[in-house]
Amino acid sequence: SNTDAQGDITTTAIDVNWSIQTPPQAVNGEFIVEISDDINFSNILVSGKTDYVIGSTSYNKKLNLVGSAGDIQYYRVKNIKKYEDICNNLIETNANSEIIDITIQTNAINSY
Numbered sequence: 436s437n438t439d440a441q442g443d444i445t446t447t448a449i450d451v452n453w454s455i456q457t458p459p460q461a462v463n464g465e466f467i468v469e470i471s472d473d474i475n476f477s478n479i480l481v482s483g484k485t486d487y488v489i490g491s492t493s494y495n496k497k498l499n500l501v502g503s504a505g506d507i508q509y510y511r512v513k514n515i516k517k518y519e520d521i522c523n524n525l526i527e528t529n530a531n532s533e534i535i536d537i538t539i540q541t542n543a544i545n546s547y
Contacts, residue, residue, distance in 0.1 A: 459487040464516035506539040
């Protein structure tokens, strides 16, 4: 992924941008951006999905943040691709991007 959303975040949402080397030839997959409060992603706080776009190598997803000032969170982009083999069995592959950490620097996310 490629984003300015790394380290201290002073906004209530982030834009995550990423690219792939080979553009899809079919709409047979999706990207899921996940934000978690632990580096193992056992507790997903926010997620958003974007389907493959034929011929596209650049993607973007805007996510609203949750949490309080000082919270450290992590995000990644999951790439899920689905194939059918010659026997019409569905095969699914998963790949994850690097994990990027962010630190919430505003309480504007919370409404009091």
